[in-house]
Amino acid sequence: MTTQQQAGTPANGTTAAETATYVYAVCRQLTPAALTGLPGLAEGFPVRAxxxxxxxxxVQHVPAAEFTQEAWEQRLSDRTQLERCARAHHEVVVAAAACGPTAPLALATLYRSDERARQALGEDAGRFTAVLDRIEGQAEWGVKVSLPAGAPRPPDETPSDGPHGSGKAGAGRAYLERKRGLHRAREQRHDRALQTAEDVDAALSRLATAARRLRPHGQELTGAASRRQILNAAYLLPHDRAEELAEAVETWRTRTGAQIELSGPWVPYSFVGEV
Known part of the structure; x- marks a missing residue:
């Protein structure tokens, strides 16, 4: 890292007035080499400490004119641009986290200058310190539980004679009885799904330092029309309990027949805003 970069002066001929300071994360210690070569969100400006x-x-200097609130709103409303920015942000956070506990900041965290960033982050130093203490030696794991989404076949719209009687009256009673039976079956499946979600979450939470229930993804996001997501959760776990978590997930797959996806380890995004 050059003296110019350490001082926070843009290194590509741009003046400080033409740039803003983008902040990716806060940590205690950082090996400068860990950030070498990372493009971040702005070409020509090094990612630095x-x-x-x-x-x-x-942090990284970014062209102020390209990172105004209006520019961000346009960027984040475009799915392709949003994904590109999120990937670039995450790549930097992961590189920093390899050096020690790291608290990632939200996408689009910007300050007018290095000094303004230093002042604002310094005012929140107590919270950042508490967060870093909390996540040290820990990682986030994601668990998604899905069950078949098939529903019972609906009754025919036209009532017909059945075993409950003859003629229109008997057929009507049979039709209503079938509808009530289907309704009860749906309620029972719903109750079983909720109980499965509660049981899996309770078991995994006992292994974790902290747990968060997130909004389950709809079928339009999962792309699986044949399955319904009943649990979307994040667990903060010490690194040495990862194998225990994987074994617990496998046990619950066998016990419930549910599809259980385990992902991680991740930087603990879900747990940095709770202190």
Whole structure:
């Protein structure tokens, strides 16, 4: 890292007035080489460390004119642009996290200058320190549980004679009875699905330092029309309990017949805003 970069002066001939400071994350310690070569969100501006008292922010100069609120709104409303920005942000956070506990900041965290970033982050140093203490030696794991989404075949719209009687009266009673039976079956499946979600979450939560229930994804996001997601959760776990978690997930797959997806380890995005 050059002296110019350490001082926070743009290194490509751009003046400080023409740039803003984008902040990716806050950590305690950072090996400068871990950030080397990362493109971040702005070409021509190195991703670098910015000391904020006892803490270190991972930052990058970005062209101020291209990162206004209006520009961000346009960028984030475009799915392709949003995904590109999210990937670039995440790549930097992961590189920083390889050096030690790291608190990622939200996408589009911007300040007018390094000094303004240093001041704002320094004012929140107590919270960042508590977060870093909490996630040290921990990782986030994601668990998604899905069950078949098939529903019973609906009754015929035209009532017909059945075993409950003859003629229109008997056929009508049979038709209503079938509808009530289908309704009860749907309720029972719903109750069983809720209980499965509660049981899996309770078992995995006992292994975790912390757990969060997230909104289940609809079929339009999962792309699986034949399955319904009943649990979408995140668990903060010590690194040495990862194998235990995987074994528990496999046990619940066998016990319930549910599709259970385990993903991770991740930087603990879901748990950095709780202190």
């Amino acid at each position: 910015l000391r904020c008292g006892a803490l270190t922010a991972v």
